[in-house]
Amino acid sequence: MSCQLRFSAKNFDVDYYLLTSNLNSHEVFRTGDYQQTPLESWVTKDSGFCVTASNADFNDFNGQIIDTGKFIWQHVDELEALGKIEERVTFFFDFGLTTTLFEEDVWVQSFHFPVEFLLLLSRIGAGLEISSYYPTSEDEEENNSN
Template sequence: MSCTLRAGGLNFDVDSFLATSSLTPCAIFRRGEPKFPVSNPKGRICETSSFNVGVSDAEFGDEKSQTHDALLFLEKHENELKRLAEFPGNEGTQLDFAIYVEPPVFAQSYCLPPNLLLQMGRLGIELCISCYAAPEEESHPTPA
């Protein structure tokens, strides 16, 4: 996922919210359970209960498609996102855009349109931009 909605909190009853929600989570985390139960069952324990919903499958470097998908998602799920914002125990909702950073970089900027920011603000959704190192292109030897 290149753009993900996250919500949760210390006393958030994630199962109760999702039982009546139209949102389809791609990940659910419950306080006190392992964060990665399959790959690292004895590893980090979740300190809060939360869930993630995929908002966009666009490429990490495709901010325009991520923005377009996010606007459609916010419009489609507006009523449910309002309910989420007011749900007991939800301490915050984030919309996280995954972006590649191209090294070497002195500065890199990302602009999001006012209509997206306005809609996020109206719904009480925090903006998060996660920057990841761009994958190195594999070099393939030329056949002799």
């Protein structure tokens, strides 16, 4: 998944919410859950979920924007309601991208979001995040063949 919706809120009954939701979560977490990554571990302070908004490749930024825009329009009423939950802690779309900053000729990497997309995020009250990932060997082979 290259772009995902992340939502969490204090005192949020994530299980009940997802029973009545049209969103298909791929991750659910609850207050007090133990979380761990290779770099850190923590106990969650709120409850929430993650939903895939785009399966476009990590190198297909424009495809991620198009897919995510379609996803938002498909669920716009439900997403607007999430944006109005006062106890929300996180509500954003996280775009996962492969960084090019480790390539010899690259000095800067930038991403442009169309104003229409930003207005759509504003309409539903959601934020935006870009997570930049080190290229995998498959990504490196693809970039070298171009």
